[in-house]
Amino acid sequence: MKPVKVGLCGLGTVGSGTINVLRRNMREISARAGTEIIIEQIGARRDNSACDTSSENVVRDIFEVARNPDVDIVIELIGGTTVAKELVELAIDNGKHVVTANKAMIAEFGNELFARAEAKGVTIAYEAAVAGGIPIIKALREGLAANKIEWLAGIINGTGNFILTEMKDKGRDFADVLKEAQDLGYAEADPTFDVEGIDAAHKLVILASIAFGMPLQFDKIFTEGISTIEPQDLTYAQELGYRIKHLGIARQSDQGVELRVHPTLIPEKRLIANVDGVMNAVLVKGDAVGPTLYYGPGAGAEPTASAVVADLVDVVRSFTAAQENKIAHLGFASDALTEFPIVPMSDVETAYYLRMTAEDRPGTLNQVTKVLSDTGISIEAVIQKEPTSGESAVSLILLTSRALEKQLLAAIESIEALDEIEGQVAHIRVESLG
């Protein structure tokens, strides 16, 4: 088979990592792909000292790469949803396959890009868009192809997990750890994407679409960030036998599909509860296989490059397959996708962790439990500490039974109206993931 020629656009962290991995592991990669993979052209506005490109064909106009008749596969590592999307469209229109690590572009424009690619008979591969080096797209789309997926839950933002881990292990507060994450280069100067769950939502919508066989519906995801989590919540969670993780959760139910990103208490005995630092993990529940978990680095130059190059090899292997035998972009053939309704958050059922500040006087706990009980919510566990000296207020922590979000919010409103309760009631959802 003649060598495959790739054009790589974007010479940032992942771009230079990809070139370095392709060069270093050329023997293994060629032996696995069944052919040599050659970097035909690089499109980059500037050089990157992490990777010597002096002997490469580098052009400053990335669109030139998508028009280069010698290029078989365009690797898009620009990021963002404007120039990157134009580049991918041009590559497709020129009959080139595309490999991308761009989660925002796939999550927001995947439906139209996949349709465009299918019309041209080319493939868009995007393993690197979710959970970095973990081959989770492949596992869901191929490895678990026998299963009805019931639900999945993932730690799919390393920055957020690093922050929560530091808060738990060292009792530091959110703003302090975020500052460190920014200094370490884990978090962007504008950390909103990471800590408010938008990055996780991009990844979740991709995973959910493959799991359930539905078009991408990014705008319908419920997203709640971690900036309101306090160190004491992590401590109380541990006392109760739980860990707090920022999870992306997708679940199929009779009402449709739940799509939500929010901080979540998980029993500490679950493996995923013990995934710390910048690592990612996705737990998937299939009806035949049961629970499987996939763990690894969710970001970084070479972990992401690992997924980009695996996609390259996959695309090469699909070259001679008839269109009908190619793996559909979302796993299910495009005419077999189902537009499942997305369940509104108010109708989602979970258990809850509640933390409130209460006056230390007889009957307070009773007042609170009465409100919950009147709403049909029972209490699974309580922590009430003695007030510190000189204080008359105490922290009251409750774990509730499973309830609809709207029931719980109504109960919280009534609790906050009680004379004995000061300020707001903090609530965090609880999932057993069993």
Next chain:
Amino acid sequence: MKPVKVGLCGLGTVGSGTINVLRRNMREISARAGTEIIIEQIGARRDNSACDTSSENVVRDIFEVARNPDVDIVIELIGGTTVAKELVELAIDNGKHVVTANKAMIAEFGNELFARAEAKGVTIAYEAAVAGGIPIIKALREGLAANKIEWLAGIINGTGNFILTEMKDKGRDFADVLKEAQDLGYAEADPTFDVEGIDAAHKLVILASIAFGMPLQFDKIFTEGISTIEPQDLTYAQELGYRIKHLGIARQSDQGVELRVHPTLIPEKRLIANVDGVMNAVLVKGDAVGPTLYYGPGAGAEPTASAVVADLVDVVRSFTAAQENKIAHLGFASDALTEFPIVPMSDVETAYYLRMTAEDRPGTLNQVTKVLSDTGISIEAVIQKEPTSGESAVSLILLTSRALEKQLLAAIESIEALDEIEGQVAHIRVESLG
């Protein structure tokens, strides 16, 4: 695309599970495969009440299935290496693709079967042969295709892991838990395959061959079982911050490839140290991606069926690909496999846990540490308990630095010759898996 017709041979646990999964999830499976998958014929010597086959075309002669001109893919779920191998050979010779869950057959006869299949232009798919429902073959062969694999370590026998978990959690001894595992149906009447590591060795040789790109070399694996582990070892390991797991380990070094199955102390902070009960997990270290872990059920009807059906879908997708674009059976193109030397166990370096019974008198510990120090081995941790009343002997537990196995065994011989030491010194290897 016209429906794909499969012939399924063997109607035991996995066979009936496969039929049940194919029937129940036909919509999802067809949508993912891009075509309908039909059970054309079943070959089974007897029926199985777990699965109604009254409306199926069942034959008692399994070889009839391999000769049936209407069958595209033969699923071999007979087990063993005699009849199963003949069946697979006949299927290949008749130009049929094969899907199998048979680890012994692949580990022992994979090289010749793969060559036979390649000569005929057909595929043998065997995801179900290793770690049940976990798509680990796919992850290693495709998902991590960009990487030089440095090492992998797996809990790949659920029975052994169940036994060690019960011993740890309940302080029960080996024989007692083994009996329970047999009653529960986890362990065979002859438990040798599970507890002596032969089953794990079958799986390890397959994983290692794919990881490093080498022919299968089952006869060269070092294997040590778990029957000599005592409940006190599990307790002492915990005191030292470790767990004991029965691991299959493959590692590439300058001397060649290490292939070994043995009980291993792992730091408790590693995720894999916390994989309990019958669950399996494989930790893989790639040079680009870093560590990734794959976790799930390693056995059982539907978890194994999940892998069998995923292979079916994969085989269907490869139908129209040119031979050069098909995934090689061991990941690397067959002419790119390397016959790496297997490192003899005496030249393998690990740290060690040592447990011995010593007389409780001054200077004993010093005598032991002197022997080790003279051999160039240093001590990382010690546990010495006070003797129980009326006893003059104490248990002495040491964690050593890394040393070659032959050095360690020489040191043990000298320690056992000391007057202060009673009986034999138990030793268990320690791996940091960092």
